[in-house]
Amino acid sequence: MCGIVGVVGDARAAEVLTEGLKRLEYRGYDSAGIAMVVDGHIDRRRAEGKLANLEALLRTSPLAGSLGVGHTRWATHGAPTERNAHPHATNRVALVHNGIIENYREIRAELTKLGYEFATETDTEAAVQLLTRYLDDGMSPEEATAALLGRLEGAFALGIVFTGRDDLLIAARRGSPLVVGWGDGAMYLGSDALALAPFTDRVTYLQDGEWACLTPGGATFLNGHGERIEPQIKRTSLTGPQAGKGDFRHFMLKEIYEQPTVIGETLNTYFNPVTRSVQLPECPFDFAVLPRITIVACGTSYFAATVARYWIESVAAIPVEVDIASEFCYRNVVLPPGGLAVFVSQSGETHDTLAALRYARKHGQFIAAIVNAPESAMAREADVVLPTHAGPELSVASTKAFTCQLVVLACFAIAAGVARGTLGHDAEARLCRAIAEVPARAAEVLNHDERLRQLAREICEARDVLFIGRGTSSAIAMEGALKLKEISYIHAEGFPAGELKHGPIALIDDSVPVIVIAPSDKLFRKTASNMAEVVTRGGKVTLISDAAGIESQGGAAAHCIALPTVDPFVSPILYAIPVQLLAYHVAVHNGTDVDQPRNLAKTVTVE
Ligand code: G6P
Numbered sequence: 001m002c003g004i005v006g007v008v009g010d011a012r013a014a015e016v017l018t019e020g021l022k023r024l025e026y027r028g029y030d031s032a033g034i035a036m037v038v039d040g041h042i043d044r045r046r047a048e049g050k051l052a053n054l055e056a057l058l059r060t061s062p063l064a065g066s067l068g069v070g071h072t073r074w075a076t077h078g079a080p081t082e083r084n085a086h087p088h089a090t091n092r093v094a095l096v097h098n099g100i101i102e103n104y105r106e107i108r109a110e111l112t113k114l115g116y117e118f119a120t121e122t123d124t125e126a127a128v129q130l131l132t133r134y135l136d137d138g139m140s141p142e143e144a145t146a147a148l149l150g151r152l153e154g155a156f157a158l159g160i161v162f163t164g165r166d167d168l169l170i171a172a173r174r175g176s177p178l179v180v181g182w183g184d185g186a187m188y189l190g191s192d193a194l195a196l197a198p199f200t201d202r203v204t205y206l207q208d209g210e211w212a213c214l215t216p217g218g219a220t221f222l223n224g225h226g227e228r229i230e231p232q233i234k235r236t237s238l239t240g241p242q243a244g245k246g247d248f249r250h251f252m253l254k255e256i257y258e259q260p261t262v263i264g265e266t267l268n269t270y271f272n273p274v275t276r277s278v279q280l281p282e283c284p285f286d287f288a289v290l291p292r293i294t295i296v297a298c299g300t301s302y303f304a305a306t307v308a309r310y311w312i313e314s315v316a317a318i319p320v321e322v323d324i325a326s327e328f329c330y331r332n333v334v335l336p337p338g339g340l341a342v343f344v345s346q347s348g349e350t351h352d353t354l355a356a357l358r359y360a361r362k363h364g365q366f367i368a369a370i371v372n373a374p375e376s377a378m379a380r381e382a383d384v385v386l387p388t389h390a391g392p393e394l395s396v397a398s399t400k401a402f403t404c405q406l407v408v409l410a411c412f413a414i415a416a417g418v419a420r421g422t423l424g425h426d427a428e429a430r431l432c433r434a435i436a437e438v439p440a441r442a443a444e445v446l447n448h449d450e451r452l453r454q455l456a457r458e459i460c461e462a463r464d465v466l467f468i469g470r471g472t473s474s475a476i477a478m479e480g481a482l483k484l485k486e487i488s489y490i491h492a493e494g495f496p497a498g499e500l501k502h503g504p505i506a507l508i509d510d511s512v513p514v515i516v517i518a519p520s521d522k523l524f525r526k527t528a529s530n531m532a533e534v535v536t537r538g539g540k541v542t543l544i545s546d547a548a549g550i551e552s553q554g555g556a557a558a559h560c561i562a563l564p565t566v567d568p569f570v571s572p573i574l575y576a577i578p579v580q581l582l583a584y585h586v587a588v589h590n591g592t593d594v595d596q597p598r599n600l601a602k603t604v605t606v607e
Helices: 013-022 051-060 104-113 124-136 141-151 251-257 259-270 299-316 351-362 377-381 400-420 425-436 438-459 472-488 497-502 524-536 547-556 568-590
Strands: 003-008 031-038 041-048 067-073 093-101 154-162 169-174 179-182 187-190 202-205 211-215 218-222 293-297 320-324 340-345 366-371 464-469 491-496 513-517 540-546 559-563
Touching (some): 003 013, 003 093, 003 169, 003 211, 013 031, 013 051, 013 187, 031 051, 031 154, 041 051, 041 093, 093 124, 104 124, 141 154, 141 169, 141 211, 169 187, 187 211, 251 259, 251 568, 259 400, 259 438, 293 299, 293 351, 299 400, 340 351, 340 400, 351 366, 366 377, 366 400, 400 568, 438 559, 438 568, 464 497, 472 491, 472 513, 491 497, 497 524, 513 524, 513 568, 524 540, 524 547, 547 559, 559 568
Parallel strands (some): 464 513
Antiparallel strands (some): 003 187, 031 041, 031 067, 169 211, 179 187, 179 202, 211 218
């Protein structure tokens, strides 16, 4: 999704902007640009495609100054061309924008009648021209911005600089995240704190509806009514080197390899190794009387929620509904009074999940957020936050955040089972032993990397790939298919194995690899029968199981991957890793842009 950076009062402004944009690259984008105020005049450089193109342009045609804004654009309205790239500008103002201005057509029509000429197809230009109109009417930049914010509809973040004002950068947030950074004699702006990490560790997160006027010496923060508010300044622990790839070729591989560590760190928050028991932060609800739990998420986080449904229903015997956030708000879902709604999100800022959270709040639910970004909107709006400690995840395809979400959800299920008395002491001890083992077993799973790389050579030729599994493994099958299509662009589908014969089996022939996710649990034999149905029809099966599973069925599969034998409760956490590695190696083999796959964004802040 679009990334915003801004700086005022730093003589290295052009470098600050390009460095900040590099650190936002992970969000996904298709063009980039910067605008600076030089000797009172706005000058800008924009380029289609990767940041390298913008950097090349800046080498031949540099910009110097201490005030500017920069942007990576993920196209919504208007093709990803240089003309539609941000910053958008007139002779009075330059602006960068993340989100969607919903009433842009109306504003555009109104301004066109007044003689304002539009140069692009973007919604953003409506904001630029409207600001220009207000400035033409004699308003100051601050007055014009206040008037603009009163007119715009939709969710957005803005960074604005003005002709003739070498000392002013305005930032505004309604929906899309924005962070102000405090430097010495300079102020910074970014879509997240990671973008600002090389320049400052003191930040203020703009809250929804707030805006700020930044000058070299500091900033004034205002609420939606234009009243001054006191900013809260926090220190972030994010540092420059955290954004590096280390010895890894891609962020995705680095993040896959970080999993044993970050799973361990997440587990440490919820699992006490001395008492060998799980503890959640204090919750405002009582598990014992909860009528229902509704879990809502998007993308990979939705598959973590899907696994959790099996866990919570079996361990805590509470009815669980799992929903895709973009559907949840619009299907008049009936929520029981006093129910619990859990929102799972790496970023904590995904537009649809946030909208679903607000819907659930309005409908009388307790709100829990499982997020990797503790300062995110979801974390702020929840009654209880259950953080994952995956650290910054920069590859668009989520890996370590997913397994850490699973760890939190597994602990959540155990805690719910204990609180409701549905999990006996022995069963609790068994699940706790199983979960405590996960970091070590995850490290063993990584030993299959080379084998998966070899297997990827076969898969990369395929046009379609199917993933199947039962129970929690059906969710891992779906996540495996999502990973593969996201980064290798090969068509892949994941199904509950029992559903295969109701349609997908028609796709099977000897050109379709089928990945079977089947730990030897109570559903293993049933999945094995479905695998046999595939083999009988010429399908090339890769069986991902454990030693016992492979010994019983391995002969039928073209390839086998033997993962460590673990309690079936924790198998989804471990079985996620080989499907991540497989997708990664297929993508590398096919030469796609692994960390920033085409058309995708890391954090989707538009509807
Ligand atoms: C995007 C990302 C996915 C992610 C999904 C949900 O589509 O590309 O990797 O799973 O958003 O994001 P969230 O931050 O809410 O987990």
